[in-house]
Amino acid sequence: MAQRTGKSKNGKVPNATRRLRLGLGIMLTLLLVVGGKLFLVQGLDVGGMAEAALNKRMTQTVLPAERGSILDADGTVLANSVIRYNVVVDQTVNTKTETFKRLETVDGQEKLVDVSRDQGISELAGALGMDKDDVRKAVTGESRYYIVAKDLKPDVEDRISKMQIPGIVTEGVSKRVYPNGSVAGGIVGFLQDGYTGQAGIEQTQDELLKGKDGKRLFEIGADGLRIPVGLDELTPPEDGKDVKLTLNSDLQYFAQQAIQSQSDKLGAEWGIIIVMDAKTGNLIAMADTNSPDPNNPGLVAAKDRGVRSVAAAYEPGSVEKMITAAALIEEGKSSPLDTFTLPPSYTVDGQTFSDSFAHGTEERTLAGILGWSMNTGTVMAGQRLSKEQRHDWLQKFGIGEAPDVGLPSTASGILTPADQWDGRQEYTVLFGQGVSQSTLQTVRAFQTIANNGVMLQPRLIDSYISPDGSEEKAVQQPPRQVVSDNTAQQVQDILESAVTEGQIKDAAIDGYRVGAKTGTSESPCDDGKSGFCGYTASIVGMAPMDDPRFIVEVVLQRPKGSIYGITQGPVFRSVMSQALRTYNVQPSTGEPARLPQYAK
Numbered sequence: 001m002a003q004r005t006g007k008s009k010n011g012k013v014p015n016a017t018r019r020l021r022l023g024l025g026i027m028l029t030l031l032l033v034v035g036g037k038l039f040l041v042q043g044l045d046v047g048g049m050a051e052a053a054l055n056k057r058m059t060q061t062v063l064p065a066e067r068g069s070i071l072d073a074d075g076t077v078l079a080n081s082v083i084r085y086n087v088v089v090d091q092t093v094n095t096k097t098e099t100f101k102r103l104e105t106v107d108g109q110e111k112l113v114d115v116s117r118d119q120g121i122s123e124l125a126g127a128l129g130m131d132k133d134d135v136r137k138a139v140t141g142e143s144r145y146y147i148v149a150k151d152l153k154p155d156v157e158d159r160i161s162k163m164q165i166p167g168i169v170t171e172g173v174s175k176r177v178y179p180n181g182s183v184a185g186g187i188v189g190f191l192q193d194g195y196t197g198q199a200g201i202e203q204t205q206d207e208l209l210k211g212k213d214g215k216r217l218f219e220i221g222a223d224g225l226r227i228p229v230g231l232d233e234l235t236p237p238e239d240g241k242d243v244k245l246t247l248n249s250d251l252q253y254f255a256q257q258a259i260q261s262q263s264d265k266l267g268a269e270w271g272i273i274i275v276m277d278a279k280t281g282n283l284i285a286m287a288d289t290n291s292p293d294p295n296n297p298g299l300v301a302a303k304d305r306g307v308r309s310v311a312a313a314y315e316p317g318s319v320e321k322m323i324t325a326a327a328l329i330e331e332g333k334s335s336p337l338d339t340f341t342l343p344p345s346y347t348v349d350g351q352t353f354s355d356s357f358a359h360g361t362e363e364r365t366l367a368g369i370l371g372w373s374m375n376t377g378t379v380m381a382g383q384r385l386s387k388e389q390r391h392d393w394l395q396k397f398g399i400g401e402a403p404d405v406g407l408p409s410t411a412s413g414i415l416t417p418a419d420q421w422d423g424r425q426e427y428t429v430l431f432g433q434g435v436s437q438s439t440l441q442t443v444r445a446f447q448t449i450a451n452n453g454v455m456l457q458p459r460l461i462d463s464y465i466s467p468d469g470s471e472e473k474a475v476q477q478p479p480r481q482v483v484s485d486n487t488a489q490q491v492q493d494i495l496e497s498a499v500t501e502g503q504i505k506d507a508a509i510d511g512y513r514v515g516a517k518t519g520t521s522e523s524p525c526d527d528g529k530s531g532f533c534g535y536t537a538s539i540v541g542m543a544p545m546d547d548p549r550f551i552v553e554v555v556l557q558r559p560k561g562s563i564y565g566i567t568q569g570p571v572f573r574s575v576m577s578q579a580l581r582t583y584n585v586q587p588s589t590g591e592p593a594r595l596p597q598y599a600k
Helices: 015-044 049-057 117-128 132-139 154-163 200-204 206-210 249-266 317-330 366-371 375-382 387-396 425-431 439-450 485-500 569-582
Strands: 058-063 077-089 099-106 109-116 146-152 168-177 214-219 232-235 242-245 270-277 283-288 339-342 345-348 351-354 362-365 461-465 471-473 515-524 532-543 550-557
Touching: 058 168, 077 154, 099 117, 109 117, 117 132, 117 146, 117 154, 132 146, 146 154, 146 168, 154 168, 200 206, 249 270, 249 283, 249 550, 249 569, 270 439, 270 569, 283 569, 317 366, 317 375, 317 387, 317 425, 317 439, 317 485, 317 515, 317 532, 339 366, 339 375, 345 375, 351 375, 362 366, 366 375, 366 485, 375 425, 387 425, 439 485, 439 532, 439 550, 485 515, 485 532, 515 569, 532 569, 550 569
Parallel strands: none
Antiparallel strands: 058 214, 077 146, 077 168, 099 109, 214 232, 242 461, 270 283, 270 550, 339 362, 345 351, 461 471, 515 532, 532 550
């Protein structure tokens, strides 16, 4: 039998066979092309199509970081945040879903199970503590965004998220709470729109307090339903740090009540009290009148929402005489018992100065000049300092230098260069006129004398506490020796004698030795016109003089009534006494200084 070769007798392949081979070749070619394409798309994804498709399926939920708390020195909470969640539904997705799948643990293994919409609604109602019919109404409709419930705690949010109900998502919100209301309200500050620090510590420490938000990424299908076995990534939030202040909230409250009462009594525009620890520079209290409640700061005028202790600069008046006395003693130009013959008024270089009380020609000591706050004697004694020395000593005591305590709008005050002083200003700076400063700058100067001539920068922020509990002390500027220990002690004796022998006897505290100085200055009108519109009255002092622990200053702006009837001694005494009791400072044991006020 002849063998078949697929060829005709003349040796040619039949047409049918050629067509079959050609078709097979084309099919193989197409398979190679398609296979190669699939390899590129699914294996190599050269064009990023798979990644693009995945991105389209991804949904992100923000997990807000918990804002750090603001605490007082004892850990009392002045501001803290709580994380709450809103449950939101896309009704267009939930309404059209009769069943959905989710992963559940069955017999110790994770399995995909079918869940009916009705079951999902029942579970959601149970977690929310709502009526099932009310929840059904809330998730049914055509709205793409509808809030089902608000203000849920994190554990409830976690339960709801695990239900994986179609169209249901949770949104985290942070609620800021100020448990102590207006106590230190201006210092603590408040938030803008509930998120960003607007004033006080909330503003200056915003970055540290707010932390870093986290996120949750998960896949949804084309139908808007969450894919149970799809990608689910969680980036936990990084909570903010707590800010611990040096304030004592109890003493802060006491000081606020004291200054508000005094301001109301005398019809003043505003008032300030500062309490500082002379040994550390820690600010124990900084009280302002009309302090805002950060829970609702709009209840007070905008001008009252800051911290005047650091922001308001004014002529300090006679409290500045302490610096003049310290400069004279340190420069060897005078001593506390040097005597000066003081006429009823004193004229120098065509400028005439008088005192707040009438007197004849008197023989006064330097201690007596300060003890009775005499401008005539201060100018006469201050002449012994050159203009440059007068300027430089004010500068050494921190006048013109803004203390950085971590608050916004801190005033530097005004200390004009000596070569720009006019004929009168070169003398008025000796008793606190022609120069301006904040209350905190004045307190810092007196702290220097109380601390044996060593200036410490005021401290309001004590430390930062991380979420893990570790505590980091705030950076403190190095101390600065301004005058010698001997000079500081002599000035302390002058200040104490102003209470024991001078005109500030109402500042005395039973059982404790006290030193103080008063000040009164003219307050220029707010409209900038010439003249003045009242007085700024103040007293600043220290106790106990055996080893001074606290500085207290009381300031009232434009109180009503006679300047000679305005006294801050009782308020100073009340607040200083409270500070001494709060910190269990032992009563004085030594004899008080009683420097003669008149020449013998």
